Amino acid sequence: MTTPVLRTTGITKYFYDPEKFQVLKNIDLEVQRGEFLSLIGKSGCGKSTLMYVLSTMDTDFEGELEIAGEKLTHRTQNYLADFRNHHIGFVFQFHYLLPEFTVLQNVMIPALKLGKLKPDEIEHRAIEKLKLLGMDEHARKKTSKLSGGQQQRVAIARALINDPDILMGDEPTGNLDSHNSRVVFDIFRELTSVYKQTIIAVTHDEEFARQTDRIVEMSDGKIISH
Amino acid sequence: MSSFASFKLALTIARVHLFSKPKQTLIAMLGVTFGIGMFIALIGLMTGLNDFTEEITMTSSPDIHIYHDVTQERASIIETVNPDGLNRVHHQKPKNETARLHNASRIVEVLRQDNRIYGVAPMLTSQVFYNYGPAQLNGQIQGVEILEEDKLFDLKSKMKDGKLEDLLAFHEGIIMGSGLARKLNLRKGDRVVITTPQGFTRTLKVVGIFQIGIGTVDNVRSYANLGMVQTILQQDQSYVTDINIKLNDRHTAKAIAPELQQKFTYKSEDWETANATFLTGVTIRNIITYAVSFTLLVVAGFGIYNILNMTIINKMKDIAILKAMGFSGIDVRSIFMIQSLVIGLFGALLGITVGFLLSYAISKAPFDGGDVISLDHFPVNFKMKYYIIGIVFGVATTAIAGYMPSRKAAKVDPIEILRGQ
Numbered sequence: 001m002t003t004p005v006l007r008t009t010g011i012t013k014y015f016y017d018p019e020k021f022q023v024l025k026n027i028d029l030e031v032q033r034g035e036f037l038s039l040i041g042k043s044g045c046g047k048s049t050l051m052y053v054l055s056t057m058d059t060d061f062e063g064e065l066e067i068a069g070e071k072l073t074h075r076t077q078n079y080l081a082d083f084r085n086h087h088i089g090f091v092f093q094f095h096y097l098l099p100e101f102t103v104l105q106n107v108m109i110p111a112l113k114l115g116k117l118k119p120d121e122i123e124h125r126a127i128e129k130l131k132l133l134g135m136d137e138h139a140r141k142k143t144s145k146l147s148g149g150q151q152q153r154v155a156i157a158r159a160l161i162n163d164p165d166i167l168m169g170d171e172p173t174g175n176l177d178s179h180n181s182r183v184v185f186d187i188f189r190e191l192t193s194v195y196k197q198t199i200i201a202v203t204h205d206e207e208f209a210r211q212t213d214r215i216v217e218m219s220d221g222k223i224i225s226h
Numbered sequence: 227m228s229s230f231a232s233f234k235l236a237l238t239i240a241r242v243h244l245f246s247k248p249k250q251t252l253i254a255m256l257g258v259t260f261g262i263g264m265f266i267a268l269i270g271l272m273t274g275l276n277d278f279t280e281e282i283t284m285t286s287s288p289d290i291h292i293y294h295d296v297t298q299e300r301a302s303i304i305e306t307v308n309p310d311g312l313n314r315v316h317h318q319k320p321k322n323e324t325a326r327l328h329n330a331s332r333i334v335e336v337l338r339q340d341n342r343i344y345g346v347a348p349m350l351t352s353q354v355f356y357n358y359g360p361a362q363l364n365g366q367i368q369g370v371e372i373l374e375e376d377k378l379f380d381l382k383s384k385m386k387d388g389k390l391e392d393l394l395a396f397h398e399g400i401i402m403g404s405g406l407a408r409k410l411n412l413r414k415g416d417r418v419v420i421t422t423p424q425g426f427t428r429t430l431k432v433v434g435i436f437q438i439g440i441g442t443v444d445n446v447r448s449y450a451n452l453g454m455v456q457t458i459l460q461q462d463q464s465y466v467t468d469i470n471i472k473l474n475d476r477h478t479a480k481a482i483a484p485e486l487q488q489k490f491t492y493k494s495e496d497w498e499t500a501n502a503t504f505l506t507g508v509t510i511r512n513i514i515t516y517a518v519s520f521t522l523l524v525v526a527g528f529g530i531y532n533i534l535n536m537t538i539i540n541k542m543k544d545i546a547i548l549k550a551m552g553f554s555g556i557d558v559r560s561i562f563m564i565q566s567l568v569i570g571l572f573g574a575l576l577g578i579t580v581g582f583l584l585s586y587a588i589s590k591a592p593f594d595g596g597d598v599i600s601l602d603h604f605p606v607n608f609k610m611k612y613y614i615i616g617i618v619f620g621v622a623t624t625a626i627a628g629y630m631p632s633r634k635a636a637k638v639d640p641i642e643i644l645r646g647q
Contacts, residue, residue, distance in 0.1 A: 117230065
């Protein structure tokens with residue numbers, strides 16, 4: 001197989017408050033390009049913590065992290081911010097769309113930040129991504145006018161605008177009813193099978209996890225099956 | 227990463243934030259506007275008054291005034307006779323001397339050779355009584371060479387009635403201060419009887435009325451020909467008590483005065499020393515203006531600090547997601563710094579407009595200076611300098627007030643916010 005898009009070696013992390021506690025214990029993980037991976041485990045097992053380490057937002061850990069062939073340990077915050085802009089897209093339990101902006105503007109922001117394309121090209125791309133998610137007719141609306149499921153679809157479009165190497169989700173269906181969960185899952189499925197999008201999603205929705213390519217289960221800061 | 231694209235994006239987000247809460251933005255802006263507006267109005271009025279004060283000070287006192295100070299300390303006789311001894315003289319009194327400047331005409335000649343000096347006017351001044359029926363008004367008469375005096379004090383422009391030249395034509399003429407003339411109920415062409423302290427009486431004809439603008443001068447002073455006053459005082463033609471000097475640059479007076487004092491041995495006083503009490507007012511007014519304006523701006527600054535802090539607390543989630551999507555701390559900071567600078571700049575621009583309108587209104591407000599100062603409107607300064615200071619002040623205050631909340635926004639840890647939900 002080709003080189004993995006994400007690789008960790010010996011990731012260990014402690015929490016110091018209220019007392020020293022080892023939350024991640026020597027985690028080795030490889031994720032291949034195009035894989036749809038779900039990260040499961042009981043509450044407090046460290047799955048979210050691991051995802052934030054993988055997201056490069058949490059830098060307070062020991063061990064090695066490599067994404068898209070690039071070593072990401074001991075980098076500055078500014079470098080990592082730029083790296084996320086290029087390589088990682090996020091979908092959270094809550095949509096976190098900017099309420100003052102339209103749907104289209106929300107989707108465009110990461111690409112405007114990247115600054116590689118002209119604004120009109122970015123707009124064109126954003127419309128395409130919204131089309132992919134069936135949201136293009138709502139492009140000019142304020143995000144607050146949308147339903148929860150629609151907002152989450154806009155958030156996915158935003159996560160995809162810069163064609164990230166990895167799409168990371170933290171309970172992406174956690175706040176949705178079963179119908180909308182289904183819709184979001186189908187979108188993820190389509191993204192991996194049609195567009196070879198790598199997806200890592202933290203979830204406690206067993207049905208969601210069961211349908212992914214690979215399940216990584218964690219317990220007490222360790223990977224117990226993968 | 228293109229930093230220009232980042233900046234443009236920060237600008238867009240800042241603009242959307244500002245417009246999404248127009249009321250809040252406007253209130254923050256009005257804080258600055260009020261501060262700057264008051265600063266401009268205050269400083270305009272205060273510096274206007276200062277300039278006016280300095281100008282009338284200059285028209286009433288010469289750059290350097292040379293006179294014989296009879297109370298000046300001198301060496302006692304014992305110190306002259308026994309210079310090495312341990313001498314102690316208690317309560318030494320001045321000698322009985324006249325105020326006469328010896329060799330005055332020679333001094334005047336020497337001074338006129340000096341190229342730092344613009345004009346020299348020898349003068350004789352004396353206390354007199356102006357008789358008004360049975361009442362006597364205390365006053366002062368100055369014997370002058372009227373054209374030299376004009377060169378120093380621009381008397382021509384101060385004439386309310388009559389001409390300076392009339393004094394030359396009419397030896398027994400007198401040009402009287404406006405306040406004094408009003409008290410004595412005199413007009414041009416009337417006659418006035420004056421009495422010297424020595425009891426000598428003379429009738430003079432009023433050939434002109436002047437008004438300098440300061441009550442203490444206009445209410446007591448008259449000008450007459452030097453020769454005339456010498457006669458009234460029963461003195462010879464070389465009797466002169468004062469020499470007034472106008473310099474090319476009056477700010478050199480403080481340096482030149484001691485030099486002249488040493489050269490001619492007579493007391494030589496520069497205008498700043500002579501008007502020290504008058505000029506302390508200038509400093510005090512400046513202190514008040516800057517203190518009040520500074521306070522207003524600090525209050526405005528706190529307003530901006532508060533509003534920005536609230537905005538940032540409300541926007542924690544937005545900041546977290548922006549950082550997750552790849553905004554650096556600097557990008558986030560610029561979003562909020564831009565907001566405070568925009569508030570500051572527009573607030574300040576509006577402020578100088580308000581300040582100008584206020585200044586204009588003040589300058590048109592009637593004001594009666596009474597007998598003390600002849601003013602009918604407030605003197606207001608419209609110098610560009612203060613408007614520029616106003617803008618700089620406004621922007622600087624908001625920059626400082628905005629910096630702390632912006633830095634806080636830059637330091638937001640996205641994980642805390644994103645996980646916290």
